[in-house]
Amino acid sequence: MSTQSGTWRARLVVILPYAWLLAFFLVPFLIVLKISLSQTALAQPPYEPLFDLGAGWQGLKDFIAGLSFENYQRLVTDSLYLDSYLRSLTVAALSTLMLLLAGFPIAYALTRMPRRIQPMLVIMVILPFWTSFLIRVYAWINILQRDGLLNQTLLALGIADEPVAWLASDTAIYIGMVYSYLPFMVLPIYATLEKLDESLLEAAADLGCPPWKAFWLVTIPLALPGVAAGVLLCFIPIVGEFVIPDLLGGSDQLMIGQVMWTEFFSNLDWPAASAVAVVLLCLLIVPIVIYQQMQLRTLEGSR
Amino acid sequence: MRRGASWFSIAAIGLGLAFLYLPIAILVIYSFNASRLVTVWAGWSTRWYVELFHDQAMLDAAWISLRVGLLSATVATILGTLAALALVRMGRFRGRLLFSGMIYAPLILPEVITGLSLLLLFVAASIDRGFWTIVIAHITLTVGFVTVIVQARLLGFDRSIEEAAMDLGAPPVKTFFTITLPLIAPAVAAGWMLAFALSLDDLVIASFTTGPGATTLPIRIYSEVRLGVKPEINAICTIMVAVVAIGVIAASLLSKLRGEDRPAMPVPGAI
Numbered sequence: 001m002s003t004q005s006g007t008w009r010a011r012l013v014v015i016l017p018y019a020w021l022l023a024f025f026l027v028p029f030l031i032v033l034k035i036s037l038s039q040t041a042l043a044q045p046p047y048e049p050l051f052d053l054g055a056g057w058q059g060l061k062d063f064i065a066g067l068s069f070e071n072y073q074r075l076v077t078d079s080l081y082l083d084s085y086l087r088s089l090t091v092a093a094l095s096t097l098m099l100l101l102a103g104f105p106i107a108y109a110l111t112r113m114p115r116r117i118q119p120m121l122v123i124m125v126i127l128p129f130w131t132s133f134l135i136r137v138y139a140w141i142n143i144l145q146r147d148g149l150l151n152q153t154l155l156a157l158g159i160a161d162e163p164v165a166w167l168a169s170d171t172a173i174y175i176g177m178v179y180s181y182l183p184f185m186v187l188p189i190y191a192t193l194e195k196l197d198e199s200l201l202e203a204a205a206d207l208g209c210p211p212w213k214a215f216w217l218v219t220i221p222l223a224l225p226g227v228a229a230g231v232l233l234c235f236i237p238i239v240g241e242f243v244i245p246d247l248l249g250g251s252d253q254l255m256i257g258q259v260m261w262t263e264f265f266s267n268l269d270w271p272a273a274s275a276v277a278v279v280l281l282c283l284l285i286v287p288i289v290i291y292q293q294m295q296l297r298t299l300e301g302s303r
Numbered sequence: 304m305r306r307g308a309s310w311f312s313i314a315a316i317g318l319g320l321a322f323l324y325l326p327i328a329i330l331v332i333y334s335f336n337a338s339r340l341v342t343v344w345a346g347w348s349t350r351w352y353v354e355l356f357h358d359q360a361m362l363d364a365a366w367i368s369l370r371v372g373l374l375s376a377t378v379a380t381i382l383g384t385l386a387a388l389a390l391v392r393m394g395r396f397r398g399r400l401l402f403s404g405m406i407y408a409p410l411i412l413p414e415v416i417t418g419l420s421l422l423l424l425f426v427a428a429s430i431d432r433g434f435w436t437i438v439i440a441h442i443t444l445t446v447g448f449v450t451v452i453v454q455a456r457l458l459g460f461d462r463s464i465e466e467a468a469m470d471l472g473a474p475p476v477k478t479f480f481t482i483t484l485p486l487i488a489p490a491v492a493a494g495w496m497l498a499f500a501l502s503l504d505d506l507v508i509a510s511f512t513t514g515p516g517a518t519t520l521p522i523r524i525y526s527e528v529r530l531g532v533k534p535e536i537n538a539i540c541t542i543m544v545a546v547v548a549i550g551v552i553a554a555s556l557l558s559k560l561r562g563e564d565r566p567a568m569p570v571p572g573a574i
Binding site (some may be wrong): 009010012013014016017018020021022024025026027028029031032035045102105106108109110112113119121123124125126127128130131132133134135136138139140141142143145149179182183186232233236237239240241242243247257260261264265270273274277280281284288291292295296 | 311312314315316319323324327329330333382383386388398401402403407408409412419420421423424426427439440442443475476500503506510528529537540543547550551559
């Protein structure tokens with residue numbers, strides 16, 4: 001498998017996964033881009049123009065002449081789309097902030113636990129990540145619905161006089177987001193804090209630095225790579241989240257993932273759905289590239 | 304700093320774990336509720352499990368999901384392991400940046416984008432949607448996860464054993480199967496498990512790429528959940544949670560028996 005044995009077998013190691021990802025990851029994006037410049041049609045597939053390979057050069061010219069930016073114009077002019085993009089970014093930013101506020105103390109506390117039981121506790125944090133996303137969201141419907149456990153408890157304790165409408169609200173969305181993404185925030189921060197050199201903190205203490213100040217001046221700055229990884233791992237997917245807002249949120253304000261879903265499945269407007277996807281990808285491309293650079297550095301910097 | 308469990312640490316972890324586990328615990332308990340009304344406790348019963356086993360549509364969906372998961376996880380593990388070898392061992396080959404970009408992007412890309420783009424590919428190539436298109440989509444989704452886990456393992460072990468084998472005249476392929484593969488086996492297994500779990504879990508991408516006759520378990524559960532909470536759904540969810548819990552606990556016990564100190568972390572960025 002080494003470089004000097006540049007045989008066909010060694011090349012196959014690269015070529016197989018490379019070809020797969022080109023065919024099923026990159027090419028599909030080019031198709032999305034193309035269809036976002038098409039128009040809906042009452043046909044199968046429901047868009048035009050279609051690229052006719054058989055028509056040769058003339059076919060290509062006709063095809064290019066048929067492309068239009070109409071879908072993108074609609075995205076800018078129709079406030080439905082703008083509102084949804086803004087809402088998605090807001091929900092993602094707020095959720096990520098809450099996740100950080102909840103996740104950092106848990107990650108920090110994990111590193112303070114006796115070494116012996118740390119791996120077990122880490123597995124306990126990971127375990128829910130392995131169970132179905134859908135099940136975890138569904139579990140909250142059980143609790144938050146009108147006659148669910150939360151309202152029953154609140155009524156029994158006399159905190160509320162009548163059932164509170166928890167479901168179909170922003171509160172429910174935020175609960176669902178924090179619940180579903182918590183392991184993604186805790187684990188990267190824990191992984192960074194765990195590697196933190198304790199002697200730095202001892203040195204700070206020896207030099208008369210109070211613990212809270214050492215935490216602020218030593219622990220926090222050294223935890224930043226983990227925090228950044230956690231923030232990106234939560235923020236990027238939450239912007240495009242569909243299941244959580246669909247099952248827990250209300251129907252008056254939609255997140256962009258829901259808009260895309262509706263355009264596609266209900267309105268059968270494939271070009272519009274494609275345009276929404278292209279713009280969403282453009283919004284996320286900067287955080288995705290930053291995340292990839294960090295991923296490359298952690299994995300390949302450790303050699 | 305002293306390493307001790309202060310009241311703060313215990314409270315933070317206790318609250319965190321309670322938050323993570325309480326909703327699932329409630330779900331499990333209520334799956335044994337005798338009442339059809341999900342909110343009224345009427346004593347213990349296994350009637351929803353019995354009803355579940357008579358729900359042919361649900362059983363069919365589970366069978367499809369199982370087959371999609373087994374197939375896609377296996378192919379994704381092979382491709383993902385190859386990709387990890389390429390990234391770690393092949394040095395700087397042409398197009399490496401694009402390659403690593405395509406590996407890591409699906410890990411965080413919103414599923415709606417991946418799902419839509421794959422669907423449009425299948426339509427453009429006039430491939431009939433159904434079982435196989437879901438398998439292809441899930442392979443594409445999970446390859447990157449396998450790669451990241453195997454890559455971390457490959458970077459973590461001593462290369463000199465491999466070099467020794469090659470110096471003694473073992474051909475690269477033989478070296479891989481006798482030296483490298485046994486060393487990275489735990490990561491390959493963890494990658495397979497994660498790919499399987501992700502496939503079993505996926506709703507969004509499967510919804511885009513499915514066709515007539517290929518309703519996976521999440522698609523089926525989702526269509527039921529949209530109509531409200533049902534005790535049968537609690538029961539199927541409990542079974543899925545139990546399967547995953549047993550799998551993960553068995554895997555971590557196994558890795559403990561093999562004397563590995565770190566559990567494989569299935570979350571990218573946490574390795």
